[in-house]
Amino acid sequence: MAKPLIRDRGSRLLEAAQTEPGSPLVGILGTGDFSRSLARRLVASGHQVVVGSRNPKRSAALFPDEAEVMSQLEAASQADIVFVALFPEHYSSLVELKQVLGGRVLVDVSNGLCLNQDGPSNAEQLADMFPESHVVKGFNTISAWALQSGPRDGSRQVFLCSDSSVAKASVSQLCRRMGFIPIDMGPLSASLEIENMPLYLFPSWKLPVLLSFALFIFFYLYNFIRDVLHPYVTSGKSAFYKMPIELVNVTLPCVALVMLTLVYVPGLCAAFLQLWWGTKYKRFPDFLDKWLIQRKQFGLCSFLCAALHMIYITLYDVFYIFSLLIYLFIHLQVKNGIEDSWVSEDVWRMELYVSVGIMAIGLLSLLAVTSLPSVANTVNWREFSFIQSSLGHCALFMATLHTCLFGWTRAFDAKQYHFYLPPTFLLVVIPPVSVLIFRSLLFLPCVALKLRKIRRGWEKTRHIRFTLPDEDCSSPQLSKCV
Amino acid sequence: MAKPLIRDRGSRLLEAAQTEPGSPLVGILGTGDFSRSLARRLVASGHQVVVGSRNPKRSAALFPDEAEVMSQLEAASQADIVFVALFPEHYSSLVELKQVLGGRVLVDVSNGLCLNQDGPSNAEQLADMFPESHVVKGFNTISAWALQSGPRDGSRQVFLCSDSSVAKASVSQLCRRMGFIPIDMGPLSASLEIENMPLYLFPSWKLPVLLSFALFIFFYLYNFIRDVLHPYVTSGKSAFYKMPIELVNVTLPCVALVMLTLVYVPGLCAAFLQLWWGTKYKRFPDFLDKWLIQRKQFGLCSFLCAALHMIYITLYDVFYIFSLLIYLFIHLQVKNGIEDSWVSEDVWRMELYVSVGIMAIGLLSLLAVTSLPSVANTVNWREFSFIQSSLGHCALFMATLHTCLFGWTRAFDAKQYHFYLPPTFLLVVIPPVSVLIFRSLLFLPCVALKLRKIRRGWEKTRHIRFTLPDEDCSSPQLSKCV
Amino acid sequence: MAKPLIRDRGSRLLEAAQTEPGSPLVGILGTGDFSRSLARRLVASGHQVVVGSRNPKRSAALFPDEAEVMSQLEAASQADIVFVALFPEHYSSLVELKQVLGGRVLVDVSNGLCLNQDGPSNAEQLADMFPESHVVKGFNTISAWALQSGPRDGSRQVFLCSDSSVAKASVSQLCRRMGFIPIDMGPLSASLEIENMPLYLFPSWKLPVLLSFALFIFFYLYNFIRDVLHPYVTSGKSAFYKMPIELVNVTLPCVALVMLTLVYVPGLCAAFLQLWWGTKYKRFPDFLDKWLIQRKQFGLCSFLCAALHMIYITLYDVFYIFSLLIYLFIHLQVKNGIEDSWVSEDVWRMELYVSVGIMAIGLLSLLAVTSLPSVANTVNWREFSFIQSSLGHCALFMATLHTCLFGWTRAFDAKQYHFYLPPTFLLVVIPPVSVLIFRSLLFLPCVALKLRKIRRGWEKTRHIRFTLPDEDCSSPQLSKCV
Missing domain, CATH: 3.40.50.720 (NAD(P)-binding Rossmann-like Domain)
Known part of the structure; x- marks a missing residue:
């Protein structure tokens, strides 16, 4: 390779490039x-x-x-x-x-x-x-x-x-x-x-997955006692065929709702601890720190259960229809006003709780998609907080409403208390309702203002403010407590 | 740390590494x-x-x-x-x-x-x-x-x-x-x-989400007038129970189809503008540039509506079956040839529009998955264009066909024109059909050739070609107009 | 910009920064x-x-x-x-x-x-x-x-x-x-x-997609002959209305199961070849290397078919119910013990195969989500292998069980052999069962131990071990053969 003289500078560079100084x-x-x-x-x-x-x-x-x-x-x-x-x-x-x-x-x-x-x-x-x-x-x-x-x-x-x-x-x-x-x-x-x-094998998934399983087993047994054992013991009716699908389908939304509630409990605890302490510079207890970090996993477990519930309910239509059919069949020969009686309170209730349930699963899907690393990387902090906090609480509210509409007045019906056990929907609706109430307390102007001051660096004891550039409403530091 | 003499060169490097020159x-x-x-x-x-x-x-x-x-x-x-x-x-x-x-x-x-x-x-x-x-x-x-x-x-x-x-x-x-x-x-x-x-809070989502809501409200009211108000006013039948689910379910696919159409309108406008101007070096009007950038968001809104429509229809089976059941029940006692009459035009039509609908939602899901940043990053430009343009138009065609098959001959049935309002499916099928027709015009050899020349840098007025290395069929610059 | 003397060092740096040496x-x-x-x-x-x-x-x-x-x-x-x-x-x-x-x-x-x-x-x-x-x-x-x-x-x-x-x-x-x-x-x-x-246009998708189509056509024709042509030829009954939905719905799970099996065949071949050769340092035949690389695509094709099958079955309920309804209707007038006869073997079988099917699709969804580049990037090698290998085989087992439960005793019913053709579920269950059997052979202690030694670098002929830091159970090199 004959290099013309004019190339002197370039070739020197080329050789230097080979091994950097x-x-x-x-x-x-x-x-x-x-x-x-x-x-x-x-x-x-x-x-x-x-x-x-x-x-x-x-x-x-x-x-x-x-x-x-x-x-x-x-x-x-x-x-x-x-x-x-x-x-x-x-x-x-x-x-x-x-x-x-x-x-x-x-x-x-x-x-x-x-x-x-x-x-x-x-x-x-x-x-x-x-x-x-x-x-x-x-x-x-x-x-x-x-x-x-x-x-x-x-x-x-x-x-x-x-x-x-x-x-x-x-x-x-x-x-x-x-x-x-x-x-x-x-x-x-x-x-x-x-x-x-x-x-490591999914260390951050261990607790959420184990907890989901534990909740599943608990609610499954609870429902088994109420829906299968009770009719068998009291009237000798065999409902064991309900075990593979119907009981699973009733158990899944319970797990989903409790797990979704558990996503929002640690943030609430953190906020109340900060209000109590009057500072954000005190370390949270270890278990709370861990919980705050694993909220995403709790949420995804909840979403998985909710999605399976949706699949079960759609596939279960077949069986569900059957029982309705037989019910209808028996009663149809007795009374004629079927069409009128059908368009009644029950239909409204059903239409409403199905609608609200679909909205809840829709919101949860959005939350799940924004949990994907590549999507989470493309949103700024305010957008992430809007989705995970605002839409998340919205989803929790919808899911709770779905359960309440499903329960309707049956909570006050003594016949629902098999073996003196309250109906499952009543049991399951208590945690999310409490979380939603406590959460709304944080929106009271006096509380909200104080919390905001604390999160910008204000301290009860010192009354001195650190000067931090990004400790504002849109800062990532808040993620730990919102 | 006693360093042997032999280490001279290495240790010098180590110290240099600490603070780079x-x-x-x-x-x-x-x-x-x-x-x-x-x-x-x-x-x-x-x-x-x-x-x-x-x-x-x-x-x-x-x-x-x-x-x-x-x-x-x-x-x-x-x-x-x-x-x-x-x-x-x-x-x-x-x-x-x-x-x-x-x-x-x-x-x-x-x-x-x-x-x-x-x-x-x-x-x-x-x-x-x-x-x-x-x-x-x-x-x-x-x-x-x-x-x-x-x-x-x-x-x-x-x-x-x-x-x-x-x-x-x-x-x-x-x-x-x-x-x-x-x-x-x-x-x-x-x-x-x-x-x-x-x-910023999702600036690129503002328009698509607002538009989706506006379309939803418009079509919901339109369907409300046709399906609830009309029977109530004309024959006094109460169909208000349809509001939470059935009307929503009919409205969602309308929004989905219109939003999907709006994904392909700006590309079409851009192509016709370029043909008209005879150059690709003229700026598009601002609104068109914005629209071109937000096509992904339009598409995802459309997908969300289509997915919700699918969920509604599967969950709605329960109610749908009920009405069929009652219909069947009443007629069954009259005529015996139920099995033959059932396997008729209506069944074929239904089977076909359900099939085509599933294909459309399948294609839309593929489009949605390839919109995920991490997936989009792994495909080359030709693959991205194949999915978003070719498969996208395919999905639009399928969705349109789904609507047409749903409508069938009812468009020509005077009884469908409640309050002189055309049926919803007729209203909704017009924009996608127009887009598909205009799109196919671009495939005419003379038009396609001219457009291609323009996109490689040819200009009507100057007849001079810029020399650009990647202005070919597979270049990212075309993304703006395909 | 008057620079004070004190800035000497800084400004020098600034100028140097402009063009790096x-x-x-x-x-x-x-x-x-x-x-x-x-x-x-x-x-x-x-x-x-x-x-x-x-x-x-x-x-x-x-x-x-x-x-x-x-x-x-x-x-x-x-x-x-x-x-x-x-x-x-x-x-x-x-x-x-x-x-x-x-x-x-x-x-x-x-x-x-x-x-x-x-x-x-x-x-x-x-x-x-x-x-x-x-x-x-x-x-x-x-x-x-x-x-x-x-x-x-x-x-x-x-x-x-x-x-x-x-x-x-x-x-x-x-x-x-x-x-x-x-x-x-x-x-x-x-x-x-x-x-x-x-x-290139999705080079790694070519084979899996073409194979899926080929399998689809084969099984569609097979089912067409058995379910449509056979009743038409033998008893003149027209079942052509089954073509757009029912036949597609029966064909899709066949394709899904065979494609899922094909994901695990190459790993099995690789393991047996390594056992046979007694070394991991021999090149696999080209077709096997290609196949090993395209397993993800095979899996996603399988998932797509399974997901479509799920959509079809939920949407198809409507039609399915109809036939059940008519069946019920005819028989109901004859016998009264409907409730008892209904809660029978058939219901158990159905409940079980639906449950298992949902579990299979749930596992496949997890596999699909972890195939997303951004999710795959966040898991370590052991987690990836756990999901793709352990959960994957679990999904294959569930899908096979789903098919077996669907088939039940009908495999032994001579009437199912239309035109002497075995029922589809029997045909389709053979490959996954073989794979699962061969796979479990690899768990036999003597085989497992030998394979492990080979994959850590042991060779039958040389008895000399390479010294490789990460050639252990959790190393990426094994991905080729697990």
């Missing part, structure tokens, strides 16, 4: 899948890479040409930052490199096989073996796939921890150059938490 | 939540940070160790870029720093409490107070949460504006280092718009 | 939409830009002030990297610049008008014209819109290829500075593939 020489020990993907990504982001292998000749073919494959000793002595891409059980094979690795930054990228609650973490074990090296934990949550194909939204965060802040800073910078976002998790003792991260 | 010293005035999150993020992205506090001793504990907390005067005089993280009402407290802040870059990160249409913006007020500083507006759309936990997709854009392009460039670079994407919005006069951004 | 001077040839957006983005990311136009005076107004518009010759001779933003058919107009462009990096950003399978690509044609320049293909998948407004998640990847690795590296670095992620696709011969990228 100040970029560290990165070493990788190990030749597995992760190691190969890491090498490819490092090379692609402009780093010089050396790979340490126990069998350099055989491994060289697996790596990109720009990465030099050599013995582990050579790689360790040249590199500034050394990735230890070995199984933890093979760490001991590195003991012979101890002297060379002294003073270097070692990055532990290993994962555990199962949740490790007690420690020590792999990274801490590595640090014990190489006390003179600076061990940084990180990159274990990144898959080989994300390394190779470029990070996607979900895999852009790299959690780092180390006892050496200098080492951590240099790995952070490496991260950023590779297109990831480093998240500082503190000292090396956080490594256990970081190693457990990819092993 | 050329990275400015960043100051933050104020000690609130936002200020703390900002400090943490700046430190994490390798910047040197000083925080100016009115009470440095008390505030120091709130900030990361790497950030130095000092008096406001000290911080202001050291920093190259100063973030003003105070409530706007406290800006006046900075007057004493006026001389020190002269020539510095001041970043105004404040938000308003409510939409401010008239100005001046907070940033403009700050600029008036410190005429010798270079005020840059920005970061107000970023939450403290996004600053701390690393930007997510939705919060990666930082909108900046300033009258000093040098100041803007240096804040832009700071942005990029923090992992955000700076978007240049021009001079400081744009700050009002930037401050209003987080206060 | 080492950033190449970028030239753009052409003045179309893409060219303008590119110029704006380059300027915004701190690059110096020169634009080469055939009519510099007229074009200057279209570009940002920071970009200098000049003649093509001037631009080409100054720039280090030259973007060729012309239509490919105008490349020949650049011949006069041949000498100046020698040694420069030329970036070909052009797109084709339609899929080009044979080559040569536009970039290869450019390289033929300018043999002394270093042609890099890239940026063609990025829209002018993404350039201007900042890249979104979906448009962050820039695919690059070139025969000169130095040129590729410098364009890669430019990419990263602009906020994009460069993906190295190898030598210039890959440019044909890169140019075809934005022209």
Whole structure:
């Protein structure tokens, strides 16, 4: 390639581009899948890479040409930052490199096989073996796939921890150059938490799902006693065929309503605690913090139950019609005024509670859609709060109204109290009604004003205001308490 | 930490990594939540940070160790870029720093409490107070949460504006280092718009939602007059029980069909305007530009109505069956040939319009799913256009056919014209049929060819072609007009 | 702007920020939409830009002030990297610049008008014209819109290829500075593939969608013969009215079940191949690799069919009830014990298969939601595998059970074998049952252990283990085979 003289400046730049000034020489020990993907990504982001292998000749073919494959000793002595891409059980094979690795930054990228609650973490074990090296934990949550194909939204965060802040800073910078976002998790003792991260199985879903199941079982048994056992015991009528569908269908909306109520209880508690304390700078009890964070999961569990209820009711029409049919059939021969008697209170009630129920499920669907990460990312804070708080309370109100209209005057009918147990709809309507009442208390001008002042930084005791730029009605900090 | 001699090069790099060369010293005035999150993020992205506090001793504990907390005067005089993280009402407290802040870059990160249409913006007020500083507006759309936990997709854009392009460039670079994407919005006069951004409440949804409501009210009243008032006035029959469900169910598909039609009207207008003008380089009227941008919202409103219609119809079966039942009951005793008469034109018609309706809702669901930001991001332009344009027109055709099959020959039945009002399905089918006809005109070879030429840059008057690399059938520019 | 002396250090930094050291001077040839957006983005990311136009005076107004518009010759001779933003058919107009462009990096950003399978690509044609320049293909998948407004998640990847690795590296670095992620696709011969990228129309959906259609047609005809033709031929009864809804409704679940089975077949094949070979380092046959990648599409096709089946069945209630009604009507006059006879085996069977069907569709919905890119991005590998593998097999089991319960004892009823054809549910239940049986074989301790060893890198022949950090039960590499 003959370059004309005029190209002098450009070609200099081109050569400089190859290895950016100040970029560290990165070493990788190990030749597995992760190691190969890491090498490819490092090379692609402009780093010089050396790979340490126990069998350099055989491994060289697996790596990109720009990465030099050599013995582990050579790689360790040249590199500034050394990735230890070995199984933890093979760490001991590195003991012979101890002297060379002294003073270097070692990055532990290993994962555990199962949740490790007690420690020590792999990274801490590595640090014990190489006390003179600076061990940084990180990159274990990144898959080989994300390394190779470029990070996607979900895999852009790299959690780092180390006892050496200098080492951590240099790995952070490496991260950023590779297109990831480093998240500082503190000292090396956080490594256990970081190693457990990819092993968690929906930790934030555990409580909501378990609670949904518990509520389901409770209400199912309650309904079973009232609707199946009672007629069987008192009049010998067998209604066991109701178990797979009808009872499930009656139980699901109970669970949905209670779970939806539980979404709005913690915000209420937080608001009343802040009013009580007269400050927003006091920590909420742990359980409340956890609850506030899991509201989305509670809401989605509620939505799932409500959606299943809707599917059941539409599919159940077939059976429902049957019973109506027979009822009709028996009575039709007796009286003639069927058409008039039909267009009565019952029809109005039914039409109304079905309408309100559809509106409630419609609102819940909107809430569910805006819970999708990609949709939530496109709305600003005020819009998010409008949907999750205003529309959410609207949905709660509609669902409560749906239940009340379903119950109608039957709450006052002594015959409904089988075995002295109140009807299910009565039981289930109490929590949401309480939440709605307490919530409306917060709208009283005096209470609302005081709460607002507190959330802008006012404190009862100090009467000094912090000066915060975004602590206003539209600020994300409020999300914790609204 | 004893470093062996062999580590010389590596350790130099490590120290260099700590503070990148050329990275400015960043100051933050104020000690609130936002200020703390900002400090943490700046430190994490390798910047040197000083925080100016009115009470440095008390505030120091709130900030990361790497950030130095000092008096406001000290911080202001050291920093190259100063973030003003105070409530706007406290800006006046900075007057004493006026001389020190002269020539510095001041970043105004404040938000308003409510939409401010008239100005001046907070940033403009700050600029008036410190005429010798270079005020840059920005970061107000970023939450403290996004600053701390690393930007997510939705919060990666930082909108900046300033009258000093040098100041803007240096804040832009700071942005990029923090992992955000700076978007240049021009001079400081744009700050009002930037401050209003987080206060908007779904601006692009306003028109479609209001229009949907208006159409709903119109068609509801229209159907009320025809189906409830007419029988009551003419024969005294009370059909008021139809109001909560049946009328709503008849009204929803009308709104859905009209809204779906309105999705395809602006594209058609744009195409005909371009054909008329003979160029694509002339601006569309403002209302058309707005309409083109809001097509997605129109479509989703249409989908919501169609989905509710589907829910209503399935839940309404119960009531529908009832009326059929009674009808059957009365006639069954009269004639015996029920089975034969039942399998008739009416059944075919019903089966067909239900089938076509299901296909229409299926297609609309596909369109809705591909409107989700994360799905839309994974398809290329040709795929997006195939779904939104080809499948979209298909859905419009199906929905129209569904309505026509529902109407059948009743359009020609004089008895359907209650109070001389045409049946709803007739009214509602006119707009989509017109759109489909005009659309098919665009497929005529001569018209299609001319439109294509225009969209590749051809102009009637100049006969000169711009040379654009991606102005072809698959280019995003066409999105505006297809 | 009078700068006080104290500002010395700050202002130096500000000026340095404007043009980063080492950033190449970028030239753009052409003045179309893409060219303008590119110029704006380059300027915004701190690059110096020169634009080469055939009519510099007229074009200057279209570009940002920071970009200098000049003649093509001037631009080409100054720039280090030259973007060729012309239509490919105008490349020949650049011949006069041949000498100046020698040694420069030329970036070909052009797109084709339609899929080009044979080559040569536009970039290869450019390289033929300018043999002394270093042609890099890239940026063609990025829209002018993404350039201007900042890249979104979906448009962050820039695919690059070139025969000169130095040129590729410098364009890669430019990419990263602009906020994009460069993906190295190898030598210039890959440019044909890169140019075809934005022209593909859902390549991964082709097979699943076609297969769904084929299965639909097959089962539709099969059901047509059994349910419509058979009664017509044997007893002259016309059941043609069943064609639009009832037959479709019976056919859809067949397609859904077979497609769902096909999701789990390739994983099973992969596991058995690995067991057979005794290694995971042997390539799967091409068709299996393709199949493994398209499992998500197969699953979504299955979900779509199942969802349509649910809609059909709920809407079909109306018709279904009719036939039941008539049946009831005829028999009711004969026997009185209706209530007792009704609460029988048939009701239990129906209740059970409806329940199980709802559970199956509920699980499938969960699978569909977690297939959304933004949701998939937020779960870790173990969670993804739990949902797609464990819940997925659960859904397959439920769907199979649903079919079995629907069939019940009718499989053993000779009368069901119209024209000697077995009932559809029998035909359709065979593949999923086989898959479930083979799958459960993999849970046998000896088989499970061996498979696990193989997937951690063990090989039958070599008995040497690669040392891979993340090749464990929770590693993304396993996704190919689980």
